[in-house]
Amino acid sequence: MPETILRASHLGITFGGLKAVHNFEIDIKEGELVGLIGPNGAGKTTVFNLFTGVYKPTEGTFYLGKQLMNGKKTHEIVAAGIARTFQNIRLFKKMTVMENVLIAFTKDIRYGLPGSILRTAAFWKEEADIRDKAMDLLSVFNLQDKADWNAGNLPYGQQRKLEIARALATNAKMLLLDEPAAGMNPTETAELLACINTIRRKFNISILLIEHDMSLVMNICERIVVIDYGEIIAQGLPEEISHDPKVIAAYLGE
Numbered sequence: 001m002p003e004t005i006l007r008a009s010h011l012g013i014t015f016g017g018l019k020a021v022h023n024f025e026i027d028i029k030e031g032e033l034v035g036l037i038g039p040n041g042a043g044k045t046t047v048f049n050l051f052t053g054v055y056k057p058t059e060g061t062f063y064l065g066k067q068l069m070n071g072k073k074t075h076e077i078v079a080a081g082i083a084r085t086f087q088n089i090r091l092f093k094k095m096t097v098m099e100n101v102l103i104a105f106t107k108d109i110r111y112g113l114p115g116s117i118l119r120t121a122a123f124w125k126e127e128a129d130i131r132d133k134a135m136d137l138l139s140v141f142n143l144q145d146k147a148d149w150n151a152g153n154l155p156y157g158q159q160r161k162l163e164i165a166r167a168l169a170t171n172a173k174m175l176l177l178d179e180p181a182a183g184m185n186p187t188e189t190a191e192l193l194a195c196i197n198t199i200r201r202k203f204n205i206s207i208l209l210i211e212h213d214m215s216l217v218m219n220i221c222e223r224i225v226v227i228d229y230g231e232i233i234a235q236g237l238p239e240e241i242s243h244d245p246k247v248i249a250a251y252l253g254e
């Protein structure tokens, strides 16, 4: 039985009077890829904001492995192993592709400030190791030849990939992808799909994917959870979800 990585029970948040997310339940196993779909405004991004400490839940709990995560700060959650990408790309556009990934590795750096001031041999060794690791990661996304480019000069599809690479550099166990295919052309979407399959194989990471591109969702998700007005209205295999009358009425029939 694979181990549970991310588990939420009765998770929710109220803004003013609005229950943006209510009674959200999920159990994601090691290496599993689960889709989270629903109409605009359904509460999908809010679920990610709860899982990353951007918002504190007003109801329920969530765990990463056996660790209760309620009330933890974003940096603590990242350190514990949850990483995300954003619906709107958030890269350091004036920094290089390599630097964008290096930043995410900083939590692994052991030699810290004294080492970096004294420039000990161990510091240089570690610096070189981290660059190698970053370059490995960039090559997974076929970005190795663009390591010195400014991130903002990459074509859109590659900026999206770089965001995923940066999220993976935190050594996450659980990756939350918020509409990674938004704005991509069919070629870029196909490349993204291949990329997601590669990182699953290579890192055995669990993924929760928000996406409107149904060909992508139905193709790669093992299970799908559907929310509408902040509540789960259906969950199951892609095949079941695509034929579910409730899901068609709320979302797929749009």
Ligand SMILES: Nc1ncnc2c1ncn2[C@@H]1O[C@H](COP(=O)(O)OP(=O)(O)O)[C@@H](O)[C@H]1O
Residues within 6 Å of the ligand: 015, 020, 038, 039, 040, 041, 042, 043, 044, 045, 046, 047
């Ligand atoms: N900080 C906030 N304050 C008030 N309302 C919010 C806040 N964040 C999200 N909401 C509301 O929660 C609902 C869900 O939004 P969101 O999670 O962004 O939807 P989705 O990602 O599914 O399109 C929307 O009605 C949105 O206006």
Ligand SMILES: [Mg+2]
Residues within 6 Å of the ligand: 044, 045, 046, 087
């Ligand atoms: Mg959203």
